[in-house]
Amino acid sequence: MVGSNRLSSRILFLYVPLALFTIFLLFPFYWMLIISLKPNSLLLNTKVNPLYLTEFTLRHYRYLFENTEFPRWAWNTAVVTFGATLLSLTCSILMGYALGRFRFRGGNLVGTAVFLAYLIPPTLLFIPLSQVVVRFGIYNQYWALILTYPTFLIPFASWLLMGYFRTIPRELEECAMIDGASRLQAMWRIVMPLALPGVLSAAIFSFTLSWNEFLYALVFMGSGQMKTIPVGTVNDLIRADVFQWGPLMAAAVLGSVPVAIVYMFFVDHYVSGMTAGAVKG
Amino acid sequence: MTTTPVRTIAPGMPLPLRQRIRLWIESEPVLAYLFMSPGWLILLLFMSYPFFLGIWISLTDRTVGLPTGEFVGLRNYRDLLRDGVFRLTVLNTFIYGFVTVPFKLLLGLLLALLLNQAFRLRNVLRAALLLPWIVPTALSSLAWLMLYDPVLSPFSWLLKDWGVVEGSIAFLGSRVNAIVSLCVANIWRGTPFFAVAILAGLQAVPHELHEAAAIEGANAIQRFFAVTLPVIRGIVVITTLFSIIWTFADFQLVYVLTKGGPANSTHIFGTFAWQEGIGGAGKLGMGAAVSLYMFPILAALSAILLRYVRSQET
């Protein structure tokens, strides 16, 4: 704001609304954390104020590791996330490069198709896709998710990288090719290092989206030991109507921490990728 | 012309086959399609193929566990139109998809304007407030599930403590309560996305414009409408359309909070398709039909979005 820096108006128009937003947006996390640390005796006592923690325990976390399949779910989630991210990045770098760099007939049409693919939600496809997964013999295997997650990761990442590649001057590559590089060498040694911020954005996005995915994981890998953290937590830790809130919230905390950490480290890349998605589609 | 006579090149041998193949492969159009092929292979196998397979399945009575089903024509679609639960599902999806958006937009805009001010810890707060959008929705929805718990809800506790209500509130107990609760959780999740997208737009507003408008005597509100809004309009429209599409096709939040209950009264397309096709009776044909009912709406929204993005590019 240009003027109006008086303290009272700043409090009223800036700090108070910001505080309200902070409470609204972060309270569920606070709650998650508290409950995961709260002894059951305290949890079920409706007389005491539930918003504070008068004593805390780590037994919910211990329960999670000793009495549930949580470690296995975490492993599954990690395998699927890394696999899908790696595969999607490889495909997207190539596709984004082709769309951003090469002149070819139908280039615009392909770009539009990629954009539209980005808009197709999993809820539209999951039933027939489950049949495809079964038919390919990858049902309840890591491949079921590693191969299907790219359907929503590749369109987004390609779109993002296409924009990135376009910002790198063509002359750099041409110069490299005259200097003695083949096209692939020029791409690898000149374009890729310069596109690294974009690649990082795409990687972080793919990582979080894969980690967070729920529907495909539920339908294609939702039985036995192959569950991911979100699916396992929601399906296995809620048994009938007996909510084990402590372990549930502990699992929610642990399942959120990896993405939160990755995100906190690369927040600027994440935001620039996100707005690229919003602005350029 | 005074050009010196040029030594003409003897008509060369035709290029060897191998060199011609290499030339062909390294030409830009060929290389482009070559580069795109891995990506398209995946998209064709796991997106296009299932899409058309889905249309076929929706015309059969295929069920889980049986290899194929009988062709039944449009019976699944017709049966759905007569199904009260499905009609309620359509209504719920529209409420869920469209009613939450103005709230997300308004709150997001407000938050963006706040975060665009200079204050200490601004970057920390900006990062922290995006968390609802970042963390796995299924897991954050669990937190909301507990916040809405009939016995343990801290909201109920506070309201009772302040003497506003007598007993606990059944947040998810009735259709109206449950839908409102779902919408609140959805607004909570979506607001940061709007805020960050709009914030990026705000940062593109040239500072001189504000100063010029201020010199001409415009107050903060007038400046917002005259200077800020025109610049961020594109971002606002695109973000809104994206949000509608995603909310419309949501699944996790409703699945975790209500599973469509109580009494199948809070389903949206995604959860109802899951219940019909996978979860309950495993009627794949019926489930596929439920999903495909989304398609015309999604197609229309996508077309609008595509046209808008195109117009912004030029």
Added chain:
Amino acid sequence: MAEVIYDHVTKRFDSVVAVNDLTLEVKDGEFLVLVGPSGCGKTTALRCLAGLEEVTSGDILIGDRVVTHIPPKDRDIAMVFQNYALYPHMTVYDNMAFGLKLRKVPKQEIDRRVKEAAEILGIQELLNRKPRQLSGGQRQRVALGRAIVREPQVFLMDEPLSNLDAKLRVQTRGELIKLQRRLGVTTIYVTHDQVEAMTMGHRIAVMNQGVLQQLDTPENLYDRPANLFVATFIGSPAMNIFPVKVVSGDGAYRLIAGEVTLEVPPSHRSRLADYVGREVLLGIRPEDLEVAVSNEAQRGDTVRLPVELIEPLGAETLVHLRGPAGTLIAQGEPRIRLNPGDVVTVRVRTEHLHTFDPQTEAAIF
């Protein structure tokens, strides 16, 4: 080092013909300038030679090798781009060493060549910097250095000076000429700046709309332009052009336009024979119009014209005269005293007149 030959090279982009049947030969060690207005095809011609564009038809030779279908990396050329195209993530040293590393040149050899080139260009101090830490002039030198270390058969330069400020451009121009003469590497230099073309090239190829107009030495290009385009493109201020009628009588040919009558020198008469009674285009360079304040009577090589405007440029004064068909610009003495409205006597150096066929625009003499 090698000669370069374009043999009937044509490059088409969809329906646009960027280079049309270009045939020219660049001699070993020659500095050849490709000049023309923007969009004339000069850059496309250069890019075809570099292998960055595939020619539509025709062949290109470097040395004794037909390189038409050889990828850029195997053509043994080096190119300096307009925006220098320095690799932003590499130091100056690595920028210069990049091409040699790709060619698996031994480490010591790379080091020797890079340091040598750096010394020639006076950029030894910059070797560890990144391109963004350099000034425009320094970047230009690095781009040049990157080409030099490669010791290629041909240097290609695409407007390498146009991103420098005026003063630096003149200085670098001189250095570039000296460097090329010293290294003796065949150089093809693209520019739209005719001053650069005139000062730098052994020979100049003028292009327009994809077609080679004239290939000649700077002197010939200036004194004997092959056609109207070359005549008006080369020289600043541009050659004055106006239509005149060819009249013969008394054993002399005269060119008449309104009040103005000029006698054609005997040496040129024979070429005009076919044009007697017809119109041709007359071209006079500004320096061939000599402005005198005196009031002499009109002769066969003088005309009297009113002054429209005076532009004192310091070393010379441009006098705008109201000619028979629009303004004529004459190059006058630096401290000439004239006012708009004055009528002056102008002596035309008729031995330097140019005439062009109005249809074909080709030079008559």
